[in-house]
Amino acid sequence: MGHRRRRGLAKGDAGMERATLAQREHRLPLEDVIQRPSGMWFIVGTVCFGAFMAALDASIISIALPKLEQAFHTTMNRIEWVSLIYLLALAGCIVAFGRLSDLIGRRPMYTLGFGVFIVGSALCGASWSLASLLAFRVLQGIGASLLQANSVSIITAAADAERRGQAIGFQALAQGLGLSLGPLVGGVLTHIASWRLIFYINVPVGILGTLSALLFLPRDRREGPRPRFDLVGALVLACLLIVTMYVLKEGFTPESRPTITAVLLAVAVLATALFIFIERKADPALVPISYLREPLIWMGNLTSVLSFSVMYAITLVVPYWFVHIEGLSSAKAGLLLTALPVGMALCTPFAGRLADRWSKVKVSALGMVLAAIGAAGLFAFTRTTPAFLAGLFLVGCGVGTFTPANNARVMNATPGPHLGVAGGILNMSRTLGMGVGVTAGGVSVELFTAAFGAHDVALAYRCSFLVAAALALIALGLTLLPQGRSQAGK
Structure with missing residues (x-):
């Protein structure tokens, strides 16, 4: 009996040793480093x-x-x-x-x-x-x-x-x-x-x-x-996003055809309805509808779209301002435009730390306040002065302050099994924001030019900066709305 027991223990030790060796074989080369x-x-x-x-x-x-x-x-x-x-x-x-x-x-x-x-x-x-x-x-x-x-x-x-x-x-x-x-x-x-x-x-x-x-x-x-x-849901969503991005980027340009734009918008609406129908039936769903119904989730993604639309409306219009209104070279215009990413670079890491220690809602709101002030400053200062560049800098600071706090709110409220799709949706909202911003900037300049006449193009450009400020204020209002009792989003 004792002999069999010792033999069983020996087999057990051998099995544990093999498991340990197998575990070591599958360890990352620097796993000890990343576990610190x-x-x-x-x-x-x-x-x-x-x-x-x-x-x-x-x-x-x-x-x-x-x-x-x-x-x-x-x-x-x-x-x-x-x-x-x-x-x-x-x-x-x-x-x-x-x-x-x-x-x-x-x-x-x-x-x-x-x-x-x-x-x-x-x-x-x-x-x-x-x-x-x-x-x-x-x-x-x-x-x-x-x-x-x-x-x-x-x-x-x-x-x-x-x-x-x-x-x-x-x-x-x-x-x-x-x-x-x-x-x-x-x-x-x-x-x-x-x-x-x-x-x-x-x-x-x-x-x-x-x-x-x-x-x-x-x-x-x-x-x-x-x-x-959910392959069918993935294909329908891909169609929806491609059509939406195409319409945002190309559907409102002077060369676009209104009939084609209207048809594509109808396709987008139908694709949205079809996607919702498929996801309600799918098990498991590509994007759980119950997850998207959470106010903090969809509001966080909507404000993400708006924040990046502010940034890209500005980055579209300002180079034209520098070149066509101020008469600067393209090289100098590109150099001056870096005031925006510099502001973003300086604020983003500190904003993330502040959001962890203070309040993600308040830091997100602060970001949109800064962006709105910066965009309004571009309207107020009619020449390329230090004050105008300060406006660009504040827009960068604002988006850089808003983004990490808002993203952390959304991801903290996301269950572990859905982190991948939540991250994909957040990055999709950034891409859509880029399309919305380019469209808003370009269309607003055209509309204001038509309203003021070709003799006052400078005023048309300046008013487009007010449109960007308005987008920031809308994002600010949505950020401050009560969005459920989830502590993760605070």
């Missing part, structure tokens, strides 16, 4: 790497469009699709990839995103025709959506509640800087070399990001049977 209290910042840094790179490529192409037009012997109308098709791919895939990351794991999806982005960038740089460049930009956009869909959710899962706002602040800073600095970086690269360099530069940067992801991102593969992925 400060190890979270290695994860945040990795996520910021991808967030910056994906956001930079959304805006870096704008400065290279004239050279691309010459290189491919085409028209500006066609070459603008190089920018638009990237945003369409990004918007169409981001929520579905966020949900897939909840099912498969965020680490493998994020690492895959770097790989797809690297391949897409290299192929874009090697493009031999406009058609090939557009196809490879779609691939690049898919890679970017894999990165952006997982960025906020990875940080939310890795950061404790006391530091989550600050961590999300750094991620928001990386995205904001990427989007804001894209034209400046693109201008430098196209000036010193070919337009192809703006794509090739992503390859070594992406390789570093991939290595960082493999070393630092924690394992989170799901055990057991995986729920079914």
